Amino acid sequence: MSTLVTRNHAIIEAWVSAGARVLDLGCGDGTLLDSLMRKKHVNGLGVEIDQEKIISCLRKGICVHQTDIDQGLSNLDDMSFDYVVLNATLQVIHKPYRVMEEMLRVGRFAIISISNFGYLQNRMRILAHGRMSEHIRFGLEWHDTPAIRFVSVTEFMRSLGHMGIAVTDARYFLPLGMTSVDPPLKDLLVKEAIFRLRRD
Numbered sequence: 001m002s003t004l005v006t007r008n009h010a011i012i013e014a015w016v017s018a019g020a021r022v023l024d025l026g027c028g029d030g031t032l033l034d035s036l037m038r039k040k041h042v043n044g045l046g047v048e049i050d051q052e053k054i055i056s057c058l059r060k061g062i063c064v065h066q067t068d069i070d071q072g073l074s075n076l077d078d079m080s081f082d083y084v085v086l087n088a089t090l091q092v093i094h095k096p097y098r099v100m101e102e103m104l105r106v107g108r109f110a111i112i113s114i115s116n117f118g119y120l121q122n123r124m125r126i127l128a129h130g131r132m133s134e135h136i137r138f139g140l141e142w143h144d145t146p147a148i149r150f151v152s153v154t155e156f157m158r159s160l161g162h163m164g165i166a167v168t169d170a171r172y173f174l175p176l177g178m179t180s181v182d183p184p185l186k187d188l189l190v191k192e193a194i195f196r197l198r199r200d
Helices: 003-015 031-039 051-059 096-106 120-129 153-162
Strands: 021-025 043-048 064-066 081-086 107-115 165-173 192-199
Touching: 003 031, 003 107, 003 165, 003 192, 021 031, 021 096, 031 043, 043 051, 051 064, 081 096, 096 107, 096 192, 153 165, 153 192
Parallel strands: 021 043, 021 081, 043 064, 081 107
Antiparallel strands: 107 192, 165 192
């Protein structure tokens, strides 16, 4: 499990209210939902496409639905969840706008994390070595990575504005393990970020 995924769990747990209805898109092996169910007594549902990860969820007693997130959430009713989570998954989504629209159709809040492609170290690596950081590509080479979306913090927030989506809370991860709620020069200094969103 990547650093981004595990580090975000504590923040998500703090944001999610006890007893809430939570939909976790790209839930992986169900680690987040398992923790939320134990600590916050949430009513959780996972969405995952990988068969082995689905089996891991089922072993944890987690309800999980096998589907491709890009196909939408048409089988779910409007406002049927309090929180819809997309943690460390946006980079592999083919239709991010559609997915974000669907998240805020079926849920009151959306929680989305991103890796900042504009981060200074990524820019320096391209200048010095002529290649992207493997971190941005999930530790894989360009031809093996599932990552297809490389977005900066400014681009992401601009898209939210165009879509009529408001940021209700955010955390920005800086070098040396530091975290900030509103750092300067976000595109240069922020490595990763996580946002809690709602309809504006």
